[in-house]
Amino acid sequence: NLRLSAVVCTHNPRPDHIRRVLAGLRAQSLPRRHWELLIVDNASDEQLAEHLDLSWHPSGRVVREN
Numbered sequence: 058n059l060r061l062s063a064v065v066c067t068h069n070p071r072p073d074h075i076r077r078v079l080a081g082l083r084a085q086s087l088p089r090r091h092w093e094l095l096i097v098d099n100a101s102d103e104q105l106a107e108h109l110d111l112s113w114h115p116s117g118r119v120v121r122e123n
Contacts, residue, residue: 059116061092068099075109082114089114097122 063082067075082094093116098105100123111117 059091059093061087062095063092064095064097066097066099067101067105069101070105079109089116092116094118095120
């Protein structure tokens with residue numbers, strides 16, 4: 058059962074910043090089956106879904122907001 062949603066809203070994020078955010082989320086201690094990860098791409102110039110690897114999280118996904 059999901060207990061938590063981690064939502065990261067971003068627009069044209071700096072690659073080093075988004076990598077640090079995802080690394081921090083990946084390292085946290087709550088089992089992944091208890092939380093979902095949503096990256097909200099707020100009309101970035103390049104679609105983030107093409108550049109982010111969320112395969113490490115079973116409930117990770119990128120949502121595009123044009």
